[in-house]
Amino acid sequence: MLINDVTVLVAVVTSMLGESPLYGVNPCCVVRLLPSRQTTASCGIQAITPRAPADPSTAIVGGVPANPHSWPWAAQLKIQDYHFCGATLIHPEWVLTAAHCISEGYSSEIQVHLGSHWMNEIDFGKEQQIGVGSVVQHEFYDSTTLENDIAMLKLAEPATSTDYVNIACLPDSTTYYNPGTEGVVVGWGEDNGTSVDNTVLNQVVVPVIDVDICNNTQTMNGTIEDGMFCAGYAEGGKDSCQGDSGGPYQVLRGDGAWELYGVVSWGFGCAEPNSPGVYTHVPTYIDWIYENIAASSNVNVPSLLMLSVMIVWQFW
């Protein structure tokens, strides 16, 4: 595999210095608890209408700036105010991202920015900046083949649902979109000079590509594994790129809600012909996602039981 040519779509953290002021954090923390599986219609709906996905193109290669806050589950991961990856809010306390975005040692420094539009500025009154409580990187993530390129970050405190911050819908384990299905990728990553404004969230439409075509010798030459899918155009020109990693590939469902189908993972270059973007296939990992959410929320049950036993014992 041409591993040296692989563009792992993470921006290099070049600046580890500088202040990390606290701003834009909404102190309120009243969030409705979700059932263990998403069953309500509140996911995947925007208060602010997105730009029509079919808009002709003008960081994301070949995309257009998004309407501000029209993708309210799109999150930025920053260290010391430096954007390095995207993520998606899937639960009031969890964002989903790519495993390759998470390196040992830095997880406690990661700040998740929700309700953001500008890459390097704070959208006052709209943006929520929340630290990371814990990180779950997929136990079988392979940094050579990029198999199982998926990770979850538990927020240090729940996000607040607003017009600017909402969760994306999650697919079922059996969800499958046929080749040609158009998904929207959003991100703050590199645009290779194609966007009129790449300092804000950009969006691009890329269709799902048949996995056998994507895996053939003329295209990705046997590097596509189970749990990945490809999206893009044979002629290139539109793609995700460095800094978009971890961000959402989302499909509009029949019921009008947006569903997270992929996580931006890797590619050879960006938007080159016969070199589509490769995404982690979220339905493959959906049970893993729910198991991690459940395991984390159950952690305190025994200690709470123990505490109540102790309190009862003390008063008895």
Ligand SMILES: *[C@@H]1O[C@H](CO)[C@@H](O)[C@H](O)[C@H]1NC(C)=O
């Ligand atoms: C495709 O992969 C095979 C096996 O890894 C390798 O020998 C071949 O050179 C590759 N072809 C191209 C066009 O990269």
Ligand SMILES: *[C@@H]1O[C@H](CO)[C@@H](O)[C@H](O)[C@H]1NC(C)=O
């Ligand atoms: C892609 O091709 C490789 C090499 O032939 C194969 O091992 C792998 O299973 C294929 N991937 C998929 C998803 O079929």
Ligand SMILES: *[C@@H]1O[C@H](CO)[C@@H](O)[C@H](O)[C@H]1NC(C)=O
């Ligand atoms: C950027 O654009 C140039 C010219 O349009 C192209 O040659 C190059 O391959 C592109 N680079 C990436 C990383 O897409």
